[in-house]
Amino acid sequence: MSKYQVHFSNLGLKVPVEKGTSLLTAAWLAGVNLRSECNGKGICGKCRVLIHEFKDTGHKSSNHKFFVEEELRQGWRLACEIEIDCDLKVTVPKASRDMGAVIRKSYTHREIELKPFVRRFYLDLPPFEAHHGTGMWEQCAAILRHKYKMEEPVISPTAMIRLSNLAGRNVPPLEAFVSQNQQVICIRRKKDRPMLGLAVDIGTTSLAAYLGDLDNNRILAADSVLNPQVVYGGDVLSRISLIQERPEMLAFLQQSVLQAVNGLIVNMTESVGANPDDIVDVTVVGNTTMHHLFLGLNPEALGKYPFIPTIKTAQYVRSSLLGLNVNPGAHIYMFPVFSAYVGADTIGVRIAEQFHEQEIMKLIMDIGTNGELVLGSNNRSFCTSVATGPAFEGAQIKFGMRAAPGAIEKLSIDPKTLDVEYTVIPSPGEKETNTRRPVGICGSGIFSAVAELLKAGIIMENGAFDKSKKHARIRQEKGSKKYEFVLAFSEQSGLDADITICQDDVRAVQLGKSALLAGAQILMQHAGIEEPDEIILAGAFGSYIDIDDAITIGLVPHCPRGKIYAVGNAAGDGARMALFNWDFREKAQRFEEETEFIALSGTDKFQDVLVKAMKFPRYAYL
Amino acid sequence: MSKYQVHFSNLGLKVPVEKGTSLLTAAWLAGVNLRSECNGKGICGKCRVLIHEFKDTGHKSSNHKFFVEEELRQGWRLACEIEIDCDLKVTVPKASRDMGAVIRKSYTHREIELKPFVRRFYLDLPPFEAHHGTGMWEQCAAILRHKYKMEEPVISPTAMIRLSNLAGRNVPPLEAFVSQNQQVICIRRKKDRPMLGLAVDIGTTSLAAYLGDLDNNRILAADSVLNPQVVYGGDVLSRISLIQERPEMLAFLQQSVLQAVNGLIVNMTESVGANPDDIVDVTVVGNTTMHHLFLGLNPEALGKYPFIPTIKTAQYVRSSLLGLNVNPGAHIYMFPVFSAYVGADTIGVRIAEQFHEQEIMKLIMDIGTNGELVLGSNNRSFCTSVATGPAFEGAQIKFGMRAAPGAIEKLSIDPKTLDVEYTVIPSPGEKETNTRRPVGICGSGIFSAVAELLKAGIIMENGAFDKSKKHARIRQEKGSKKYEFVLAFSEQSGLDADITICQDDVRAVQLGKSALLAGAQILMQHAGIEEPDEIILAGAFGSYIDIDDAITIGLVPHCPRGKIYAVGNAAGDGARMALFNWDFREKAQRFEEETEFIALSGTDKFQDVLVKAMKFPRYAYL
Numbered sequence A, B: 001m002s003k004y005q006v007h008f009s010n011l012g013l014k015v016p017v018e019k020g021t022s023l024l025t026a027a028w029l030a031g032v033n034l035r036s037e038c039n040g041k042g043i044c045g046k047c048r049v050l051i052h053e054f055k056d057t058g059h060k061s062s063n064h065k066f067f068v069e070e071e072l073r074q075g076w077r078l079a080c081e082i083e084i085d086c087d088l089k090v091t092v093p094k095a096s097r098d099m100g101a102v103i104r105k106s107y108t109h110r111e112i113e114l115k116p117f118v119r120r121f122y123l124d125l126p127p128f129e130a131h132h133g134t135g136m137w138e139q140c141a142a143i144l145r146h147k148y149k150m151e152e153p154v155i156s157p158t159a160m161i162r163l164s165n166l167a168g169r170n171v172p173p174l175e176a177f178v179s180q181n182q183q184v185i186c187i188r189r190k191k192d193r194p195m196l197g198l199a200v201d202i203g204t205t206s207l208a209a210y211l212g213d214l215d216n217n218r219i220l221a222a223d224s225v226l227n228p229q230v231v232y233g234g235d236v237l238s239r240i241s242l243i244q245e246r247p248e249m250l251a252f253l254q255q256s257v258l259q260a261v262n263g264l265i266v267n268m269t270e271s272v273g274a275n276p277d278d279i280v281d282v283t284v285v286g287n288t289t290m291h292h293l294f295l296g297l298n299p300e301a302l303g304k305y306p307f308i309p310t311i312k313t314a315q316y317v318r319s320s321l322l323g324l325n326v327n328p329g330a331h332i333y334m335f336p337v338f339s340a341y342v343g344a345d346t347i348g349v350r351i352a353e354q355f356h357e358q359e360i361m362k363l364i365m366d367i368g369t370n371g372e373l374v375l376g377s378n379n380r381s382f383c384t385s386v387a388t389g390p391a392f393e394g395a396q397i398k399f400g401m402r403a404a405p406g407a408i409e410k411l412s413i414d415p416k417t418l419d420v421e422y423t424v425i426p427s428p429g430e431k432e433t434n435t436r437r438p439v440g441i442c443g444s445g446i447f448s449a450v451a452e453l454l455k456a457g458i459i460m461e462n463g464a465f466d467k468s469k470k471h472a473r474i475r476q477e478k479g480s481k482k483y484e485f486v487l488a489f490s491e492q493s494g495l496d497a498d499i500t501i502c503q504d505d506v507r508a509v510q511l512g513k514s515a516l517l518a519g520a521q522i523l524m525q526h527a528g529i530e531e532p533d534e535i536i537l538a539g540a541f542g543s544y545i546d547i548d549d550a551i552t553i554g555l556v557p558h559c560p561r562g563k564i565y566a567v568g569n570a571a572g573d574g575a576r577m578a579l580f581n582w583d584f585r586e587k588a589q590r591f592e593e594e595t596e597f598i599a600l601s602g603t604d605k606f607q608d609v610l611v612k613a614m615k616f617p618r619y620a621y622l
Ligand code: FES
Pocket: A024, A035, A036, A037, A038, A039, A040, A041, A042, A043, A044, A045, A046, A047, A078, A079, A080, A081
């Protein structure tokens, strides 16, 4: 295979790639955070780059949509449309780079009974004599059996190695960490140190970790970081295709997450004066692709029909196998997953929401680029997943962007004057949110915009702009008959352009919301109910959407306003609960087994429901 | 710490060492196979080296025993007596290098019922549909449960990873390898390949491995190699002290054995057209130190009173954890050990000798630098270990050497003429054994010599030379009043000197044999028997000693001649049996639990018995 070199000159990054690799992939490989909200389909227009000394060998028509002739002549192209067949020198403008999402996973405290998976026992070994004819481990095992009433304690290989360093005639007081299945995961000199656990929530965009004290049911530290896989694709599908194209990237993506989690571990243990070795138990929750990548499982089958996970049931994997920087004997509890697109985080939500104790029918809508829906109570439940389309992450939206500094996250339109007020996500240091000039709209901002357009009567029940409205902000897009609404004129924006929301943007939201609503309705039909008793909005996106906006645009089925909740990082809550009390692990497994998966795609019924769900609700307040 | 460089100039090897390291250790670290039969005690005189530009800072008196003044002036020294405190340039003469022991572990075929620990099952998965809502593993598990009646199959992490590469709508026919504890260790595309097992015998001096076909109870290949740890010390104690001095050497010694076994695996699988991945089960037997080093356990406590093993019970360790080149999901079965000096190989012998089925009292004498003794029948047994002293490996014997080419391994003395005939170990290629000039005597040769000296009346019952005998071969040692007997005059020897056996050599043998005999007698007292029904001579040395010599010198307690057997590599036999039929593993564990260890060292009783055992038997044929 010929190898070419791509030089991202203004960033000082170089990467060798094989002939035919797309320039977008090359950027990911080089670690360039090139925007790609449509994941290289040539439709979001975010991946603009300038290619120096460009040999024009023709270009795809899609480029015409995003560049004028002059720009094309200069060498401007969509990176995802370039197949590399020579060495390239490329400039990546600031606007094409992802400036880092704001991580807003928060931590909710929930009272639960302490029942950790790992327990600590103190061992005082009598001095050894030659005629005893016993071994170190056999002596420890005898104490565990007689004093602590274990039936058949076994020892892990890493614990054995440590024990060998303590062997001798007089052994200092020891502490043994023993998991519920009677496996001794560590024996060490007795130290007056805490016994810690780690709960990890692996999101597509961000990783959150919590350090818990297993002796007294307290969270000692919490930290989060951008999922480093983000530079290899904003959503799970782009990461899956990257691996399909370059199988060696699997190990790389796995390592990048493990290293990031290791970094969080070092930060958190340091901050509380503990040691990674004190972490003797770990729970991990994540969507199915994140789950597979964490374990090093090839995720390709998740990306194509019929969307097969390699494994659904909960697993215990020894930390030393993955290289996680905790006690080497610790087991990592991987939450089960429901299906390719209903993942471990949904189970985390279910646990956190205590389905198992309640008879009322709850609907969980876990919303990201993918919608995971679960409807159920303590004795039956149904789940499904729907593609929400890229609107929910800002892709395919003209001025869409991630929830990063500069994004409009909330707005209001005065129904009389059509004046717009908005709040913009500040940079981590910034306090004021209104002083920053907007550069785009993030997911919650888009919903807010659509809801406000509806309330102001600018768009109608069917999603079309009301052409009878006349206002400077309402206009036809350049070179198109389609309407758009100006949220911020270029004077106020941080771009050299007006920030608008256009007819196609509204359609994208309409598609996403209808998929979610239709999915929920199908589950309700299966459950034989008219409406759920409660609705929980969760997930990367669901937890930030304004509940009133969700009602306004009809994203949720009918349910009393007071019974709709947005939860923070409920997946993380689930992981923490299973850390402090391992009964929740058995419950998670029971959910996995008892929940019926309802496949939607391709069924006629779903199409019917979907078409009806397209309509926006008739806005009652006008 | 100051670091000095030692340059073994004639071998082109260099090594940096810390101040105070002995030159012998430096040689081991550099990979020089320097002889050291007494393990650095300054008594074997084998570790002679020439130090260039020697700054004489005084030397220990022991050097006077082995060098004349002129040699000392030139820079000749015992490497073990030099503590390094400057850079050194050293020549290692050929005579001081170990030319590689001859590996004579042989393979005995034993008929046993086939009952492997791992079984293979074929899985035909139906095409997946989205609405099935199942995962790859869950589908496989369902087949294992329903078709093959397993209750709770679980999957290993490495098997999961492989399975992920096979995931998709239509899955090819699969084969699952499942261990007895219902763990799926590997799932792969169905191949028409054998299902193989590996039995490994880790000896202090050599490694032997056997490749078995688990489908039809056949050994397909056998191979052996010198234990590469030999360059770091000829016996277990020297390796233990090396690790004590330089803890980082533990991983190094472990790796060296693992790599050597991996080499055997590649050779054997290649020779039968198989693949290391086809090896799905492994059994490993070895003495306690080899067992600990193989697992990476710190062996220090084995080397000092009260001689504590870290672990005695049998263990299963996953191959991927150790980096053994077999199927990554395979478990390695580590035989249990009895005590620091009664190891897994003794258990291997017991299995091979089928103690568990017999009521007669068998005495196993596993003889190496250490004697491991087990006396028992199917319902009770006792074990102990005795230090045989270095005579048994050729150390402390004037012309002693390992069982390497050039060693006298057997001889006879004409009682009338006192003419000597001997057989010499040939080089691997050589056919004729009598044409090679001898350069020393190996263990079996020494026993043969002492037995012949006794039969010829040259030495007496108490071990002393009969001074009344006059013959050219019987003389006083130069500069000493002590007697010696010439086995080969310099004209016939491959050295520039007569090869003799001296009074001290006889004493060394006498000490060793008395320790063994006394140990056996103590066990017999414990068992309340007068004599064993059968005696099995085994071990690195025991299997090569001539049974008649053993009787002649009184190494074995009284027992009919026809009931004394020398077995080949019985430890390896045990490993193979446990590979083909895992019932033997349970039996091994039962032995470990039921055998009573009798500590001898320091007991008055042992001293009494030992003194009586010193005498050689009155030789009846004279
Ligand atoms: S990634 Fe290139 S257009 Fe979207």
